Amino acid sequence: MNKKRSSGLSSFIRRLASLKLTVIALALLAALVIAGTIYQAENGIYAAQRDVFGAWIIRLFGVIPLPGLLLISMLLFINLLAAVFFRLQYRWRQAGLLLVHYSLLLFIGGGFFIAVTAQEYFLTLREGESSDVAISVGAEESQLDRNQEKVILPIKIKLLDFEKTMHPGSGIPRSFSSRVEIVSANTRRRAVISMNRPLRYQDYTFYQSSYAEDGLGGESSTFSVVRNSGRWLPYIASALLFLGLAGHFLAMLAAALKNPRSAKVRP
Amino acid sequence: MRKITILALLALWLQGHEAQAATPFSLEPFRRLVVLEQGRKKPMDTFARNLLKQFSGRSTLDGMDACSWLARVLFTPQKTLEDNIFLVNLDVLAKPMDMVGWQRRPLSFAQLRPGLGRLHQLAFQYADQDESSRGRVENEAIRLFYNVSAYNRLLNAFHFARPGEEAGRDPRSAPELPALLPLADSPDEEWLGPAQAFARGSSLPAAMQREISLLAQAAQAYVKADGSDFKRALDAFSRSVRNRLPLGAFSDRKLSLEIFYNRLDPFFKAELIYGLALLLLFFSLAIPRFRLERWAKLCLLLGFLFHTFGLAARMLIMNRPPVTNLYETFVFVAWAGVVMGLLMAWWQKQALGILAGAISGLAFLVIAGRYSLDGDTMGMLAAVLDSNLWLATHVVTISLGYAGCVVAGIIGHVVIVQELHAPRSAAAASTARPLYAALAFGMAFTCIGTVMGGIWADLSWGRFWGWDPKENGALLIIICCAILFHARLAGWIGHIGLAAGSIGAIIAVVMAWFGVNLLGVGLHAYGFTSGAARGLLAFVFGEILFLVVAIPLVLKKSHG
Incomplete structure (x- = not known):
C-alpha cells in the first residue's frame, strides 16, 4: 500500500x-502571446493586460474559458521547479544550463511578485x-469612481519648468525634461526629471512620460509614478541568465x- | 595570376558605373554644399539622392546623377518640366485626377499639371481623414501631392537669381527648400532656404546678404556654363557659412566620406556580389568539375568587405552604433548572416556556409534597398531612443539573435531538401549539426537582447516588461526555439522536426522584426509598408506551403 502510494507520487512528480x-x-x-498581441492591436494595451496578460482565465468570444497568462506561467513555474529538483542533472558541464533555468524561475516568480505588489x-x-x-493607471479607461483610484504620495512635487528641444528643422524631439521642486516632511530640494533619467524617492520612481501644450505658451508635464519594491528581482534574474x-x-x-567531430553538448 | 586578373576586372567594373554628370563643368562645389534636412546637416549630394529616390524610386534620371538633376531643377527650372520624375504607384489615382496617358513609368510635372488642382483637393480631403481609415489610394494621393509641392518649392528656390522672372509671391511663403543658410542668432538653429532668405531682405545680417548674392552669382554662372565662376561663388559661400557657424559644427572629412559612400553605394555592390556568389555556387553544385566553389567563397568575402565598409562609414558619419533604425537592422542582420556563413564556410561546411551567407546577405540587402526609397536612411533619433549605451548593446544583440535564427532557418530548408533527395542519408543529419548551433546562437542572443531591452525599459520607463508587441515578438522567438530544444531532448522530434521548426522560427523572426511594425504605420512608412505587408504575407504563406508539402513527403520517404 505504502509502496504503491510512493510510486504514484513519484510518477506524478516525474510528470510534473x-x-x-x-x-x-x-x-x-x-x-x-500571439492572441494577446492581436487583441492588443484592436483593443489597446490596457485591455490586453487586463483580459489576457493579467488574467487567470480568458474567455474566448466571451464564453469559452481558456487558460490565461497567469495560469500558464504558474504551470511553467511548477514544471520548472520540479525539473530543477528532480530532472536536471547537477554536473559541472551542466552548470550554465542550470543557472539559466534558475534565472527563469526567478523571472517568473519575480513577475508574479511584481504583478501583485507594484502599482503605477x-x-x-x-x-x-x-x-x-x-x-x-487605467483610471481613465475604467469607469470606476475616480476617488478610489487616487493615492497620496509621500512627497509634494512642484513643476517649475518643462523644456523640450527639437532636432533643428524637423519635428523630431531631441529631449524632454522637467525641472521640479520636491517637498517632503522636512526637506525641500530641486531636481531634473528627463527622458531616460528618472527621479527615485524611497521605492517610488518618477519618469518623464509625456507632455502637453495649451497653445498659449503654457505647458504641462506628465510623470509616470511607479511604486515597485520588487524592482531588483529582474536584475538578479538577468545577471543569472547572462552568467x-x-x-x-x-x-x-x-x-x-x-x-571536434561531434561538436555539441546534449543539454 | 588568373585570379588577380579577374579580381582587377571586377574592381574596375565596381568603380566604373557611376552615372554621368550632365554639365560640362564639375559640380563638386555644389555637391559639397551643406543642407539641413530633418535635423541633420548633410551634403547636397545626399539631399539630392534622397529627393530623387523619394520622387521617382530611382537614384539616377536617364543616366544623370541626382546632383546634376537637382542643379538643373534649382538653376534652370523651365528645362526640367518634362523630366519624368514622379512615380505614381497606382493607376486608380489616374482616374480621379483625370490623367490621360497614364503609364507604368514616372510622369513629368508637365504631364501632371492638368490634374494638379484635383490632386490638391483630394490630398487635403484625405489628409483630414483618420490615418487608420486611409487606404492605398488615399495614401498615394497624399504622397504624390507632397512630392509635387516639394518640387514646386525647388522650382522657385532661386527665382531671385533670374532677373526677368516674376517672384510674385508672398515672402512669408517663400520656399525654405533647400535649407542652406543658417540663421546664426536663432536659438533653435533655424536654417533658411535661398528664396526665403532673399524675401527677408535687409533685415538679415550683412554676411547673410552677401551669401545670398553669392548664391545668385553661382546660379547665373551655372546658366552661362561658366565652371570657374560657379566654383568661385559656391566656395566663397561655403567658406562664409562655415565662418559663421561654431567650430566643429560639421567636419570636412565626414562630408567627403559621405559623398564617397553615396558614390560607392557599398550595399548595392555587396548585393550584386552576393548574387554572383550564389550563382557560382549553383554552377559548382551542378558541374563540380569546374571547381567554382572557391570563387563563390571569394565573392562572398568580397561582398562582405563592401558591406563592412558601408556599415563602418555610416557609424563614422553619424557617430552612432551600427543599428539605430529599421533600415539599419536589415543591413546589420544581413551582415551578421554573412559573417556566420563565412565562419561556417571556413570551418567545415563550405557550400552550406556560402549558401546561408549569400542568401541572408542578398535577401536582407534587397529589402533594405526597397526600404531606402522612403528617404534619408540616416535620420535623427527621437528622444526616447537617445541613449547610446543601451541602443548600441540591446539592438545589436537582438539583431544578432535574429540573424542566428534566420541562418538556422536557411539551413533547415537545405536539410529538408536533402531528405527529399536522399531519405535517411548521413548528409542531412550532418547538415543539421550547424543548424543546431545556429539556432542555439540565435536563441541565446535573442534572450540576452530581450533582457537588455527589459533593463533599458525599466531604467527609462519604469517597467521591465509591458507586453508591448515588439517585446511579445521577441518572446515568441525565444519560446519557439525553447520548444524545439525541449522537444528534441524529449525525443519528440529528430533533425527533420528541428529543420521544420527552424523554418517556423524564421516566421517568428520576421513577424517580430517587422510584422509588428505593420500594426501601426505612418505617412512616410507607407511606400514600404503596403508593399511589405503583402510581401510578408506571401513569404509566410510560401513557407507554410513548403512545410505542408515537403514534410509529409519527407516523412513518407523516410518511413517507407
Whole structure:
C-alpha cells in the first residue's frame, strides 16, 4: 500500500518535471502571446493586460474559458521547479544550463511578485502647479469612481519648468525634461526629471512620460509614478541568465575543442 | 595570376558605373554644399539622392546623377518640366485626377499639371481623414501631392537669381527648400532656404546678404556654363557659412566620406556580389568539375568587405552604433548572416556556409534597398531612443539573435531538401549539426537582447516588461526555439522536426522584426509598408506551403 502510494507520487512528480509538459506549456504560451498581441492591436494595451496578460482565465468570444497568462506561467513555474529538483542533472558541464533555468524561475516568480505588489500612477502638473496626488493607471479607461483610484504620495512635487528641444528643422524631439521642486516632511530640494533619467524617492520612481501644450505658451508635464519594491528581482534574474548562457557557451566550446567531430553538448 | 586578373576586372567594373554628370563643368562645389534636412546637416549630394529616390524610386534620371538633376531643377527650372520624375504607384489615382496617358513609368510635372488642382483637393480631403481609415489610394494621393509641392518649392528656390522672372509671391511663403543658410542668432538653429532668405531682405545680417548674392552669382554662372565662376561663388559661400557657424559644427572629412559612400553605394555592390556568389555556387553544385566553389567563397568575402565598409562609414558619419533604425537592422542582420556563413564556410561546411551567407546577405540587402526609397536612411533619433549605451548593446544583440535564427532557418530548408533527395542519408543529419548551433546562437542572443531591452525599459520607463508587441515578438522567438530544444531532448522530434521548426522560427523572426511594425504605420512608412505587408504575407504563406508539402513527403520517404 505504502509502496504503491510512493510510486504514484513519484510518477506524478516525474510528470510534473517532464519535458513534454514543458513543450505543451510553451506551446500554450506561444499561442497566448500571439492572441494577446492581436487583441492588443484592436483593443489597446490596457485591455490586453487586463483580459489576457493579467488574467487567470480568458474567455474566448466571451464564453469559452481558456487558460490565461497567469495560469500558464504558474504551470511553467511548477514544471520548472520540479525539473530543477528532480530532472536536471547537477554536473559541472551542466552548470550554465542550470543557472539559466534558475534565472527563469526567478523571472517568473519575480513577475508574479511584481504583478501583485507594484502599482503605477500618473501625475500631471502644469508649470507652477504642485501636487502630491497621483492617479492610478487605467483610471481613465475604467469607469470606476475616480476617488478610489487616487493615492497620496509621500512627497509634494512642484513643476517649475518643462523644456523640450527639437532636432533643428524637423519635428523630431531631441529631449524632454522637467525641472521640479520636491517637498517632503522636512526637506525641500530641486531636481531634473528627463527622458531616460528618472527621479527615485524611497521605492517610488518618477519618469518623464509625456507632455502637453495649451497653445498659449503654457505647458504641462506628465510623470509616470511607479511604486515597485520588487524592482531588483529582474536584475538578479538577468545577471543569472547572462552568467548561465556564458557558462553554457564555454562548456560547449570546451566540448567542441575536445572532440571536434561531434561538436555539441546534449543539454 | 588568373585570379588577380579577374579580381582587377571586377574592381574596375565596381568603380566604373557611376552615372554621368550632365554639365560640362564639375559640380563638386555644389555637391559639397551643406543642407539641413530633418535635423541633420548633410551634403547636397545626399539631399539630392534622397529627393530623387523619394520622387521617382530611382537614384539616377536617364543616366544623370541626382546632383546634376537637382542643379538643373534649382538653376534652370523651365528645362526640367518634362523630366519624368514622379512615380505614381497606382493607376486608380489616374482616374480621379483625370490623367490621360497614364503609364507604368514616372510622369513629368508637365504631364501632371492638368490634374494638379484635383490632386490638391483630394490630398487635403484625405489628409483630414483618420490615418487608420486611409487606404492605398488615399495614401498615394497624399504622397504624390507632397512630392509635387516639394518640387514646386525647388522650382522657385532661386527665382531671385533670374532677373526677368516674376517672384510674385508672398515672402512669408517663400520656399525654405533647400535649407542652406543658417540663421546664426536663432536659438533653435533655424536654417533658411535661398528664396526665403532673399524675401527677408535687409533685415538679415550683412554676411547673410552677401551669401545670398553669392548664391545668385553661382546660379547665373551655372546658366552661362561658366565652371570657374560657379566654383568661385559656391566656395566663397561655403567658406562664409562655415565662418559663421561654431567650430566643429560639421567636419570636412565626414562630408567627403559621405559623398564617397553615396558614390560607392557599398550595399548595392555587396548585393550584386552576393548574387554572383550564389550563382557560382549553383554552377559548382551542378558541374563540380569546374571547381567554382572557391570563387563563390571569394565573392562572398568580397561582398562582405563592401558591406563592412558601408556599415563602418555610416557609424563614422553619424557617430552612432551600427543599428539605430529599421533600415539599419536589415543591413546589420544581413551582415551578421554573412559573417556566420563565412565562419561556417571556413570551418567545415563550405557550400552550406556560402549558401546561408549569400542568401541572408542578398535577401536582407534587397529589402533594405526597397526600404531606402522612403528617404534619408540616416535620420535623427527621437528622444526616447537617445541613449547610446543601451541602443548600441540591446539592438545589436537582438539583431544578432535574429540573424542566428534566420541562418538556422536557411539551413533547415537545405536539410529538408536533402531528405527529399536522399531519405535517411548521413548528409542531412550532418547538415543539421550547424543548424543546431545556429539556432542555439540565435536563441541565446535573442534572450540576452530581450533582457537588455527589459533593463533599458525599466531604467527609462519604469517597467521591465509591458507586453508591448515588439517585446511579445521577441518572446515568441525565444519560446519557439525553447520548444524545439525541449522537444528534441524529449525525443519528440529528430533533425527533420528541428529543420521544420527552424523554418517556423524564421516566421517568428520576421513577424517580430517587422510584422509588428505593420500594426501601426505612418505617412512616410507607407511606400514600404503596403508593399511589405503583402510581401510578408506571401513569404509566410510560401513557407507554410513548403512545410505542408515537403514534410509529409519527407516523412513518407523516410518511413517507407
